[in-house]
Amino acid sequence: MATNKPYDNRAWLGVLPVLLIVAFSAVIPLMTVVNYSVQDILDFNSRFYVGLDWYRETLQDPRFIDAFGRQVLFSFSVLAIEIPLGILVARGLPKSGVWTSILLILLAVPLLIPWNVVGTIWQIYARSDIGLLGVGLNELGLAFNYTSNPTHAWLTLIAMDVWHWTSLVALLSFAGLTSVPPAYYQAAELDGASKWQVFRYVEMPRLGGVLVIAVLLRLMDSFMIYTEPFVLTGGGPGNATTFLSQYLATMAVGQFDLGPAAAFSVIYFLFILLFCWIFYNSVMSDDNEAQHHD
Amino acid sequence: MATIMLDELGFAYPGVLEPTLLPLSLEIKDGEAFALLGASGAGKTTLLNLLSGLLVPTTGRILFDGVDVSTQSGSQRNLAQVFQFPVLYESLCVADNLAFPLRARKATNGFSASDIQARVAKIAGELSIENLLKLKPKTLSLFEKQLVAIGRALMRPNVSVVLLDEPLTAVEPRTKWQLRQSLKRLQEELGVTMIYVTHDQTEALTFADRVAVMADGRILQTASPQQVYEHPAHEFVGFFIGSPGMNFVAIKSAGSEQMYAANGVDQSAQRIGFRPEWARLENVSAACTSPAVRWQGKVLHCQILGTQAGAPVGITTLASEAGELKVRGAINAIVGDEIEVVVDRFISFIDEEYCATHHAQSSTDYLANTADE
Structure with a gap:
């Protein structure tokens, strides 16, 4: 009987485990950080409420602003390379057969390597005294040295990130491409579509969903990058490759400035959230417009 | 174009x-x-x-x-x-x-x-x-x-x-x-x-x-x-097209040679086929000697598809001496009835391929013909 459904508030207890897990894994740690960010902590027993002072200070800190600029530049550089390159690789993969499996496994290899190992690999690979890449470039007459030249350090970092993460974009795109039924390709062929038109009108609409995921993942990940540059360049030369997370780690762990570091963290977190929100909404609003024609 | x-x-x-x-x-x-x-x-x-x-x-x-x-x-x-x-x-x-x-x-x-x-x-x-x-x-x-x-x-x-x-x-x-x-x-x-x-x-x-x-x-x-x-x-065409498809009867298995010969069926033909609407159902006649293409059978089930002039029409399925047969038309029997299938028109096949179309002679025609001889 639809009208006599049992009604029992104890059902709310069913969501309790999830609430507890989320509380301990996300909400409470985050609130702790927020709590630190509004206090000046001298030692365990002496702390003072300082309001939004740390936020003001962080946002005016030139080192923060520089690191932020570098971070944005880095994220957009790697996205601009990895997304098109990943799509290109995915399109180049055979759709079926033995080679598909072999190539997919090869593509997945960089994703399986621990991040600090990736950093170490490139740290050695690009060294100008013993590294294959570094020595090779120098042999070709290019005075390559990423430990002293900021541009070289940047190029090495970007190359490393592209090597590490293009596979992810390629695998996601490949999954998207396999969802295109063969009839779509055939229809486009019969319609006389060019290769570009096939990509633009047959493949891109199907790739949309996975590309949103790929961009979001890569945006967040690259914005939070820490381990690899830490191992590869240590933030140098000078501060040339010091990104936000590394600056934050120096502040929080190195100098034990808990208050400013907490404010920094909250700002950092909000920026990532903001970027993702802007991106997601701009992509999804296009879709919604299409639906409102009815 | x-x-x-x-x-x-x-x-x-x-x-x-x-x-x-x-x-x-x-x-x-x-x-x-x-x-x-x-x-x-x-x-x-x-x-x-x-x-x-x-x-x-x-x-x-x-x-x-x-x-x-x-x-x-x-x-x-x-x-x-x-x-x-x-x-x-x-x-x-x-x-x-x-x-x-x-x-x-x-x-x-x-x-x-x-x-x-x-x-x-x-x-x-x-x-x-x-x-x-x-x-x-x-x-x-x-x-x-x-x-x-x-x-x-x-x-x-x-x-x-x-x-x-x-x-x-x-x-x-x-x-x-x-x-x-x-x-x-x-x-x-x-x-x-x-x-x-x-x-x-x-x-x-x-x-x-x-x-x-x-x-x-x-x-x-x-x-x-x-x-x-x-x-x-x-x-296969006869079987595949039509709903239900053609009925097929192996010449050797059912009916006398004379019955087919009287309708002009080629001697090398192995099977005949007829559409369900090319046959009728009649009560079992006392004298079963008539050589027109007909078999006795028992009604297995009737599928009523509609009515015509108030009488039910549809497809009657029978188990006969010629195998299972389907007949389309007026349904004038109930399950279990002993009844006769009379085929007015059929096609003979040689090696599964079309040979000729035959319009079966009714028993009266046959009697008339033999009387002339």
Whole structure:
């Protein structure tokens, strides 16, 4: 009987485990950080409420602003390379057969390597005294040295990130491409579509969903990058490759400035959230417009 | 639009011994509505893929207006195809979807933007989808989507042939007949050569001027729907077409030789076949010596399909000395009745192939004939 459904508030207890897990894994740690960010902590027993002072200070800190600029530049550089390159690789993969499996496994290899190992690999690979890449470039007459030249350090970092993460974009795109039924390709062929038109009108609409995921993942990940540059360049030369997370780690762990570091963290977190929100909404609003024609 | 000639066209998948399509020759006339009918595995999809350029024939040639196109790609052949499910460019609105084939070939066909617009308006008008032109495909129903897909296939005025690969599969039954009628009307109005591939006999028989019935990689018969129904060239055609299909009776197993000979059946014929409506049910006559083609049987079940003049009509299934038989017409028996099947008309087959049509003599005719002698 639809009208006599049992009604029992104890059902709310069913969501309790999830609430507890989320509380301990996300909400409470985050609130702790927020709590630190509004206090000046001298030692365990002496702390003072300082309001939004740390936020003001962080946002005016030139080192923060520089690191932020570098971070944005880095994220957009790697996205601009990895997304098109990943799509290109995915399109180049055979759709079926033995080679598909072999190539997919090869593509997945960089994703399986621990991040600090990736950093170490490139740290050695690009060294100008013993590294294959570094020595090779120098042999070709290019005075390559990423430990002293900021541009070289940047190029090495970007190359490393592209090597590490293009596979992810390629695998996601490949999954998207396999969802295109063969009839779509055939229809486009019969319609006389060019290769570009096939990509633009047959493949891109199907790739949309996975590309949103790929961009979001890569945006967040690259914005939070820490381990690899830490191992590869240590933030140098000078501060040339010091990104936000590394600056934050120096502040929080190195100098034990808990208050400013907490404010920094909250700002950092909000920026990532903001970027993702802007991106997601701009992509999804296009879709919604299409639906409102009815 | 083009005349399509298949010249000893055959196909075998690499590494497979049995050819999927045995060499066949066929001519499809310019502006003809042609149907390829067969059960799955008959080779009709292979034939379709050969026509669309997806497969390259292992033997023989395909000629469009006398030009050998066997090794040309699908786009070179200038043909269009409608698929089992609607294939549309999802990011483009309906108008752009329709315009796509003309825009993609702009460089070669010399269509101006206004030509394209006029053609879109014409095709949309023919299909009565003017109100959908600004919509994106995902807001359309399956039926509307397939209409747009059909429209896109008809956009090029010079298209050599439109291939329809079971285009009604995805459409719900209620709108099927509507789409079928639109298709038929457009085919007639635009005079486009269409090849309609289906396993559904109703679709094939109502759509096509000529039907090719396929089985096991061969075309068993190519003829008008009526011919295919009344004069099946092969036992399979008789069995496959019609609902229910033909009844078949092995000559050796039931009835005397004299009974068949009296109706002029060739001595080498092994079987006879008759449509359920070519037979009648009669009460068992006392004297069972009449040599007209008739067997005694017991009613297994009756399927009532309607009434005619107040009396139930439908299909009666009997277990007879000639095997299980189905008879269509007035239902005048109940399950378990002993009854007689009287066949007025039947076809004899030699080695499964059509031999002759026979109009059975009624017993009175027979008696009259013997009296004359």
